[in-house]
Amino acid sequence: MRIRDILQTKGPEVVTVAPDRTVLDAMRLLVDRNIGSLLVLRDGRLLGILTERDVLRLTSSRPDDFGSLPVSKVMTADVLTAGPLDDIHRVMDVMTQNRIRHLPILDDDGLAGLVSIGDVVNALRHSAQAENEHLKQYIQGQVY
DSSP states (O other): OBHHHHHHHHOSOOOEEOTTSBHHHHHHHHHHHTOSEEEEEETTEEEEEEEHHHHHHHHHHOGGGTTTSBGGGTSBOSOOOBOTTSBHHHHHHHHHHTTOSEEEEEETTEEEEEEEHHHHHHHHHHHHHHHHHHHHHHHTTOOO
16 A cells, blocks of 8 residues: 555645744644644745644743744754655654654655554555455455
């Protein structure tokens, strides 16, 4: 299974934020959309990612700066990415080893989407269920 298979099911929508918006603006967007990360883009180019963890770190070190600090000062700039043709197991390994929950997907045209660890687990669960059903049918002689 490839990451493009997840994107075909999930769709390409990604919630983004500009680097000069305040962290408070970004927090409101995270809450309003019920999501765990925002991709930080300028002119369609990926600059970073702002996650709930980034906001929590700011909360513990500079709680009064939410309304004035720009997203660019808090985001993770060194973003790991994957491509649509990457194998889902490799992507799962990257996410697990690096303890990240969101991975931007880039293709030749730029941003192709975003997958979460939940998207990956759900896709693998559906694949395992389908394989299990096919095996049951095979064992019962129901294969045509």
